[in-house]
Amino acid sequence: xxxxxxxxxxxxxxxxxxxxxxxxxxxxxxxxxxxxxxxxxxxxxxxxxxxxxxxxxxxxxxxxxxxxxxxxxxxxxxxxxxxxxxxxxxxxxxxxxxxxxxxxxxxxxxxxxxxxxxxxxxxxxxxxxxxxxxxxxxxxxxxxxxxxxxxxxxxxxxxxxxxxxxxxxxxxxxxxxxxxxxxxxxxxxxxxxxxxxxxxxxxxxxxxxxxxxxxxxxxxxxxxxxxxxxxxxxxxxxxxxxxxxxxxxxxxxxxxxxxxxxxxxxxxxxxxxxxxxxxxxxxxxxxxxxxxxxxxxxxxxxxxxxxxxxxxxxxxxxxxxxxxxxxxxxxxxxxxxxxxxxxxxxxxxxxxxxxxxxxxxxxxxxxxxxxxxxx
Amino acid sequence: xxxxxxxxxxxxxxxxxxxxxxxxxxxxxxxxxxxxxxxxxxxxxxxxxxxxxxxxxxxxxxxxxxxxxxxxxxxxxxxxxxxxxxxxxxxxxxxxxxxxxxxxxxxxxxxxxxxxxxxxxxxxxxxxxxxxxxxxxxxxxxxxxxxxxxxxxxxxxxxxxxxxxxxxxx
Numbered sequence: 001x002x003x004x005x006x007x008x009x010x011x012x013x014x015x016x017x018x019x020x021x022x023x024x025x026x027x028x029x030x031x032x033x034x035x036x037x038x039x040x041x042x043x044x045x046x047x048x049x050x051x052x053x054x055x056x057x058x059x060x061x062x063x064x065x066x067x068x069x070x071x072x073x074x075x076x077x078x079x080x081x082x083x084x085x086x087x088x089x090x091x092x093x094x095x096x097x098x099x100x101x102x103x104x105x106x107x108x109x110x111x112x113x114x115x116x117x118x119x120x121x122x123x124x125x126x127x128x129x130x131x132x133x134x135x136x137x138x139x140x141x142x143x144x145x146x147x148x149x150x151x152x153x154x155x156x157x158x159x160x161x162x163x164x165x166x167x168x169x170x171x172x173x174x175x176x177x178x179x180x181x182x183x184x185x186x187x188x189x190x191x192x193x194x195x196x197x198x199x200x201x202x203x204x205x206x207x208x209x210x211x212x213x214x215x216x217x218x219x220x221x222x223x224x225x226x227x228x229x230x231x232x233x234x235x236x237x238x239x240x241x242x243x244x245x246x247x248x249x250x251x252x253x254x255x256x257x258x259x260x261x262x263x264x265x266x267x268x269x270x271x272x273x274x275x276x277x278x279x280x281x282x283x284x285x286x287x288x289x290x291x292x293x294x295x296x297x298x299x300x301x302x303x304x305x306x307x308x309x310x311x312x313x314x315x316x317x318x319x320x321x322x323x324x325x326x327x328x329x330x331x332x333x334x335x336x337x338x339x340x341x342x343x344x345x346x347x348x349x350x351x352x353x354x355x356x357x358x359x360x361x362x363x364x365x366x367x368x369x370x371x372x373x374x375x
Numbered sequence: 376x377x378x379x380x381x382x383x384x385x386x387x388x389x390x391x392x393x394x395x396x397x398x399x400x401x402x403x404x405x406x407x408x409x410x411x412x413x414x415x416x417x418x419x420x421x422x423x424x425x426x427x428x429x430x431x432x433x434x435x436x437x438x439x440x441x442x443x444x445x446x447x448x449x450x451x452x453x454x455x456x457x458x459x460x461x462x463x464x465x466x467x468x469x470x471x472x473x474x475x476x477x478x479x480x481x482x483x484x485x486x487x488x489x490x491x492x493x494x495x496x497x498x499x500x501x502x503x504x505x506x507x508x509x510x511x512x513x514x515x516x517x518x519x520x521x522x523x524x525x526x527x528x529x530x531x532x533x534x535x536x537x538x539x540x541x542x543x544x545x
């Protein structure tokens with residue numbers, strides 16, 4: 001049989017060099033895209049696909065509000081088939097590679113606001129995304145799916161109605177994908193072990209209460225209204241051995257009511273064993289879009305000049321001072337890691353056997369996240 | 376997961392799977408620069424999306440799937456670098472060094488297959504995935520996989536018959 005006549009030995013001389021491995025690692029760590037410009041376009045809503053397929057983390061699972069769910073379930077068969085075909089024709093594996101251009105920061109912020117209304121108030125677009133066969137047929141003014149290149153084409157500037165069309169298109173596409181994946185896994189008998197375990201040695205209510213203080217402390221953030229907490233007992237050592245065994249943790253995530261995976265959220269992380277705090281952070285594409293951009297040179301200069309301010313904040317908030325060592329790096333918006341889009345810097349300090357790892361908002365000059373680790 | 380753990384996870388993934396992906400993508404793209412770009416984009420996707428896997432096999436299949444989509448994009452839109460004939464690759468990196476005559480011919484046959492057929496052949500024959508798994512990785516139907524395998528077998532058989540001890544297909 002032919003199968004027995006081929007072996008991996010045929011490719012034995014094709015080997016990646018250790019230098020190239022290192023180069024790829026260093027580039028990926030910095031969020032650097034490949035040299036080919038085609039890979040440098042990017043888009044929106046990156047996290048949702050992962051959440052829908054692989055997990056049930058806070059934002060993804062809670063965001064399906066009743067009216068949205070009804071809207072999804074009411075899709076006629078022909079529409080489901082259209083989305084199914086769109087998914088099949090996606091050239092990239094990630095959904096952000098399915099659009100003609102990246103959303104601007106202003107659009108991202110507006111979209112996050114509209115998503116909240118879409119999810120919680122049932123604010124849906126009045127129209128439908130247009131579909132045309134060829135790019136030549138697109139008027140350049142509408143949100144339009146072009147079958148020729150299998151992309152959703154976006155006009156230069158989008159109105160709220162067009163952003164709603166965009167949100168609706170994406171939500172429906174994700175819904176169809178989720179259904180297909182579930183069906184496929186059901187057929188194949190795939191059993192995905194959940195990384196989440198039961199909360200032990202504490203209650204969810206206690207964790208939620210505990211999380212308010214560090215949020216107030218770092219962000220001055222009240223969570224009384226407009227926010228809803230989700231507690232995750234996350235034990236990757238059981239379900240995700242590749243993540244290591246030292247991160248068994250409780251996550252308390254504060255989501256915006258009606259928010260999506262794009263929305264700003266806050267997370268407080270506790271050590272599962274002793275309930276010591278591991279980290280506090282603000283996250284989300286909405287948050288990121290609101291940050292001021294800096295050039296690479298500006299950011300590198302600010303890394304040095306902001307260092308005393310970062311140290312002062314760490315001492316004021318957490319009492320650590322006189323670090324033993326420090327290193328830092330510039331963080332770019334990963335959707336456009338060029339020379340003009342630095343938003344944050346990361347500093348890692350050693351104070352004796354304690355590591356304090358922080359993200360610094362370059363524009364606002366305040367801490368965006370703090371993580372604590374023991375040696 | 377903190378940044379250090381994410382970097383460690385990335386490093387492990389590159390250590391464990393970059394060589395396998397490199398082989399597959401190199402044979403498909405037929406040049407080193409494009410292969411490098413595809414691998415970088417693949418691992419960057421791994422880093423930024425941080426998908427959760429229920430097994431190492433799942434992770435491996437996901438990485439192959441991502442890399443194959445990236446290869447597809449390359450070949451569809453931007454053939455940035457010309458494909459290099461096997462003879463030239465042989466000169467530069469000794470791709471057939473140490474291989475017997477028959478294996479050299481087999482590699483040559485695969486090298487020159489149509490990309491769609493080649494991808495299926497590599498996953499099914501070389502990586503040992505089943506028809507169902509190959510279909511899932513490439514996001515095509517099982518029927519499509521079977522058709523492509525059949526077509527590849529026909530082509531390989533036709534070409535292979537030209538050589539002594541040619542490939543015998545089932």
